[in-house]
Amino acid sequence: MSQPPITTASGIPVADNQNSASAGPRGPLLLQDFHLIEKLQHFNRERIPERVVHAKGSGAYGKFTVTHDLSQYTKAKLFSAIGKETETFLRFSTVGGEKGSADTERDPRGFAVRFYTEEGNWDLVGNNTPVFFLKDGIKFPDFIHTQKRDPQTNLKSATMMFDFWSKAPESLHQVTTLFSSRGTPDGYRHMHGFGSHTYSLINDAGERVYVKWHFLTQQGIKNLSAADATRIAGEDPDYAQRDLFNAIARGDFPRWTVSVQVATEAELAAWEQRTGWNPFDLTKVWPHGDFPLRQVGVLELNRNPLNYHAEVEQAALSPSNVVPGMGYSPDKMLQARLFAYHDAQLYRVGTNHQYLPVNAPRCPVHNQQRDGAMAFANGGAEQNYHTVQAGGSGVRGLGNGEPALALDGAAGLYDPRGTDDDFTQAGNLFRVLDAAEQQNLFDNLAGPLSQVSDEIIARQLGHFDKADAAYGAGVRAALKKKKGRNVD
Structure with missing residues (x-):
């Protein structure tokens, strides 16, 4: 031809x-x-600049289908009727590695879903874990630097990682998850996804509830052993990408059951009073016994991108993208991400990145944004400013019918260290692991911990002890076997 x-x-x-x-x-x-x-x-x-985090990823298109009524909690049109379908795009990723890193590295996995709704794009930018290492976004750049490369050696450093974690006990819940078998999922199809943060829903009456989003894989959970993850990293570093692409290509469409946990502000206040846990703390989960899952719908991936760069590498999602009937929460990490993600896309892809096909909404767009690099949709001869509309000074809420959010306390720099409970939920997670999984956790931790100083080991062991005495003892035994000496 x-x-x-x-x-x-x-x-x-x-x-x-x-x-x-x-x-x-x-x-x-x-x-x-x-x-x-x-x-x-x-x-x-x-090559556009690679993402600072979530650099290596895979993506696919699909659909979200409503299976259960959510109208009592939200007026968002994508939930307006059972059976309603909404086009979606989902990007999976590893978090700490570079664009050429292996898919099977021990790392959280990004789980970022875009819903192309008739009211604009809704982006739920989460992970395969319901919690994270931090509760305040001001620590995020420092934390990510510890996951990258030492500035002198240009090597990954267990010392940097555990020096940070051992001085930030809030990280223990996520560290426990990361070094369990869930830290090396078997591809992207066999893992859950979570919005992780607390968000809100607003109904037609202007009533707000808080929610956490869950995407439970219908393929079943599968994880790789540490040995298999290392082996596959050498044999097929693009293992997860290949598995996802080939499954969709052969018509084996992966699906997730989409559910929410729902709570009113009063219910969360009562729960916090009883447990002492801040419900907006990203290092904590809402126990299902207190806040049961409510099924909402099903997410299916059924179409591979035609061009990876155009549709996956240039995909630019941000948790700030919510539609009418949805809102945010006082979660400090979420509040930081609302700014950081869009700002990163402006730098990485460009000022007009929302006009690229993968980012463009499937509904009419009208605003007064003009010019900038690649301004291929520039408003033509339309007025480039919005006509001033004077109004009264009354409180109008937060827009789109969302009620005003009551604030409490004086403005200041609040340090929760020493007062927050950073250990109970990590211990709860440890105790639900069976004996074999607990041993995997001990062995997975002993590997990198054996490379750090005794001072750092002692600090980290202290956190394990506070979560569960058996947790600390198990890691000590694994370290003794690894290092050939006591670490007490």
């Missing part, structure tokens, strides 16, 4: 795509050879 004629990006036919214009047969080359210059310029810019 013959190829179409080569042109420049402006559509101008190219006379010769094999030879540069030169001064004589041996050169030098001529600056006027625009095709050569354009070709090299574009080649040099083929």
Whole structure:
């Protein structure tokens, strides 16, 4: 099959795509050879900056189908009728590794879902774990630096990681999850997803409830042993990408049951009074016994992207994207991410990234944003400012019918260290693991801990002891076997 004629990006036919214009047969080359210059310029810019976190990912399109009525809690139109379908895009990822890292590394997995609703894009940007290492976004850049490379050696450093974790006991719940078998899921299809943060829903009456989102895999949970994860990293570092793409290509569409936990502000206040746990703390879960799951719908992935760069690498999601009938919460990590994600996309992809097909909403858009790089939808001759509409000074809530959010306390820098309970829920997680899973946890922790100083080991063991005495004892035994000496 013959190829179409080569042109420049402006559509101008190219006379010769094999030879540069030169001064004589041996050169030098001529600056006027625009095709050569354009070709090299574009080649040099083929890679947009990779994500600082979640750099390596896989994506697919699908649909969300409502199976249960949620109208008593939200007026969002995508939930307006049982059986209603909404187009979706889901990007999976590892968190700490670079774009070329292995899919099976011990790491949380990103689980970022975009719903293309008739009221705009709703982005639920979560992970495969219901909690995270931190409760305040001001620590996030420091934490991520510990997961990257040592500035001198350019090597991953167990010392950096455990120095941070051992001084931040709030991380223990997620550390326990990470070093269990859940830290190495068997591909993307066999893991749960979570919104992780607390969000809110608002109904037609302007009533707010708080929710946590859960995506429970219908394929069943499967995890890799540490040995298998290491082996596959060498044999097929793109294991999860290959598995997801091939499953969809053969019609084996992965599905997740979508559920929510729901609580009123009064119910959360009573729960906090009873447990001492801040319900908006990202290092904590809402126990299902206190807040049972309510099924909402089913998410199915059924279409692979045609071009990875255009549709996965340039996908730009942000938790700030919520639609009418939805809102946020006082979760400090969420509040930081509402700014950070969109700001990162402005830098990484560009000012007008929302106009790219994978990011563009499936509904009309009208605003006064203009210009900037690649402003290919620039408003034409329309007025480039919004006409001022004077109004009264009464409280109008937060927009789209969401009621005003009551604030409590004086503005200040609040440090919860030493007062928050960072150990009970981590201990609860440890105690639900069977004996074999507990031993895997001990062994997985002993590997990197054996590379750090005794001072750091002692701090981290102290956290394990507070979660459960058997937790600390098990890690000590595994370390003794690994290091060949006592670490008490």
